[in-house]
Amino acid sequence: MQLARKNSYIQIHPTDNVLVALVDLQAGTAIEFGTQTFCLTTNVSAKHKFGLTDFAPGDPIFMYGVLVGKACEPISRGAALTVENIKHASEEFKLGSRKTEWTRPETSRFETATFQGFHRADGSVGTANYWLIIPLVFCENRNVDMIREALTEKLGFRKPRGYESEVQAILDMYQAGKTAAEILDADITTFAKTGQSNKIFPNVDGIKYLNHSLGCGGTRTDSDALCGLLAGYITHPNVAGATVLSLGCQHAQASILRAEIEKRDPNFSKPLFILEQQQIGTEEKMLQMALKQTFAGLIEANECNRQPAPISKLCIGLECGGSDGFSGISANPTLGRLSDILVSAGGSVILAEFPELCGVEQELSDRCTNEELANKFMHLMRTYNAKAEADGSGFYANPSPGNIKDGLITDAIKSAGAAKKGGSSPVTDVLDYPEKVSKAGLNLLCTPGSDVESTTAVVGSGANVVLFTTGLGTPTGNPVAPVLKISTNSALYTRMPDIIDINCGTIIEGDESIEQAAERMLDYVIQVASGVIMPKAVGLGQDDFIPWKRGVSL
Known part of the structure; x- marks a missing residue:
């Protein structure tokens, strides 16, 4: 029996009955948690989950303190949760009491913060x-x-950078008599500059x-x-x-x-x-x-x-794409902390991607500042899901093959982590696509979960900077708003440095707290907003623009 090393797994919320593996864990590894000691009965890959108890068919599975699935076959304690042994489930939601009290973060460091921006007549x-x-x-x-x-x-x-020089190098080799095999083996890296x-x-x-x-x-x-x-x-x-x-x-x-x-x-x-x-x-x-x-x-x-302009003039769009099992632990809660700081400073944030809020409707509707907004949010969620089901799908079908491979095996698991981008502040407005933000604070915007469609919509609603978390890597950008890519893990940051701007894998590794990462990120955002730093997507000319054809996309 091998004892799991320190910081190799985590319980996200005290009421969760599963743990998340932070590294690859082998069957037989001893797990010590609270008063429990047990061995893993299967291999558990990093980002995936395993049970703290035995599950019978129909038993609820909780993560982030909410229902995210139910067992569809017997699962022993210490076994990995998979698409074969659990299925999507989420709690029903209804109009509840207002829960708008929140703990504002310490913002003294940013009280007088400004960025260099273009002032408009409105x-x-x-x-x-x-x-x-x-x-x-x-x-x-x-x-x-x-x-x-x-x-x-x-x-x-x-x-944007072109590859004409590489094509010329290949053409030169071909005209010099090189074979196809020799061309395939050749290094055609060039240093052609664009600008x-x-x-x-x-x-x-x-x-x-x-x-x-x-x-x-x-x-x-x-x-x-x-x-x-x-x-x-x-x-x-x-x-x-x-x-x-x-x-x-x-x-x-x-x-x-x-x-x-x-x-x-x-x-x-x-x-x-x-x-x-x-x-x-x-x-x-x-x-x-x-x-x-x-x-x-x-x-x-x-x-x-x-x-100069105060950071209250920032409107941050919160997005995710190519998410993984670390998204809700590292990058997304970091965006949530940054969102709370910006809201405290008088700024605006937009949380969208409604199919990825399935399972956290009760919390978000309760955080709406009045019942009218709560009812609007719940109506949009129900109407959207009903339309998807009428078209032969539903929110349950949102996770992509990449999501599932990296630990997001139900929509509710994905949603509970995605919602962390919105922090803890009250919801000041609920917008239906393509409405525009008119209030400071946390705004909910009805969009699909599809990366480009949602980013296109968030910018159309007024986001002048977009923070986009990813665990698998995506080059998504936007024509008019800088899109900053934030990795959930350091391996991605190292592997795809041409598209990733900021690394939150430091949180998984225990080298940085969420609070520290959020302040580091906000400093970076201010530099981007001032035109000092060019995000990778802007440098690549990644001008993705896809209007949402309503109801077709999750």
Whole structure:
């Protein structure tokens, strides 16, 4: 019998009847927990769970203090929990009493903290300064691409790293007579540099192109939601102005877009150019107009400079993707602590991904500041899940193969850890996609769990920085808001340094507390918001933009 080393497993909540392995544990390893000593009956991989007791079929399984599953066959104490021996389960929820008392974190270190941002007429402050080129309908994507080709290099805006040099190296070897085997074995690593050259508008961070596949052919609900989302981007604090291309006959009408803009900013004053191809005539004439108007808008956008702003002007989007069994132990609670600090300082945070809040509805609804918000949240959760079930699925089907492989074997396990990103502050508002944040504090936003769709929605609702936790690694970014990738484990941080910005694996290893990691992360966020540090996703040109076609995606 081998005794498990110190810090090789953890109980997350005192009422949990399972432990989480922090390292790979072999069958026969002795586990000492409280007054219990027992041996593992199976191997348990790091990030996975094993029982503190014997389970009979139907017995409840608790993690994070909530129901996350039920046994579907006998499970002995010390055996690994798997998709074969447990199934998703979560508690019913109903309108409860308000539980809005919370312990504010110590924030003296950040009381006078500021970032250098772009101040907008509506009082918001951007962490970047972009111009947008937007198609109102997919028919205009080609014209948007033509504008991209015409402007990017001529205006000196940074292009993402390309692999032309590698292709040239392969071509040179082939023309020199190298065989396929020799080419496969060759090192074609290059040090070709990309970046800005002769940048014409130094105060403009770039032009972003929001190509998409919607605007017509779907339901009017889809096109109205698209107009709301695009209005959220146009009124976003990181955006200086926009050029919009419309065909003219599509569901997503320019008049709907203008109404959605007015809804979000009644005194909207940014430069906005909307061109309708069917009214203007030839493609050439429209594109010439678009280029001239965009250039005029860029001149105005370039007049905006970074100025100091309090961190209360930050609106942080909280996201996760490629999650693992450490997400709810390291990176997510670190975001929760940062969220509480920012809320205490008067800032805003957005917790989204409603399929990944399944099982914690009662806690979150009880934290809503009034019953109206609580009822709205519960209604959105029930309606969304019912729609998913009507389409042949449900929240229970949310975990991906990667999630399951790395320890998130039920949706409730995944959700209970994902909700930790929201900290402990009261819920000040509940938003339905694509509504915009208008209140400081913790906001709940109905979005799918799908990484890019949710990130797209969170930014459309006003997040000027996104914190994105991952245990498996994902390059997800956004066209207008910096997306910082936070690893849940050090192995990922070491393996994928090109996409990971911050490591929270230090918490798993016992080298840092959640509180220390949160303050380190907030310092980093302030540097990013000030334009001092470029996140990896921004450097890679990872401009992911996928509007949510409601009900289709979990």
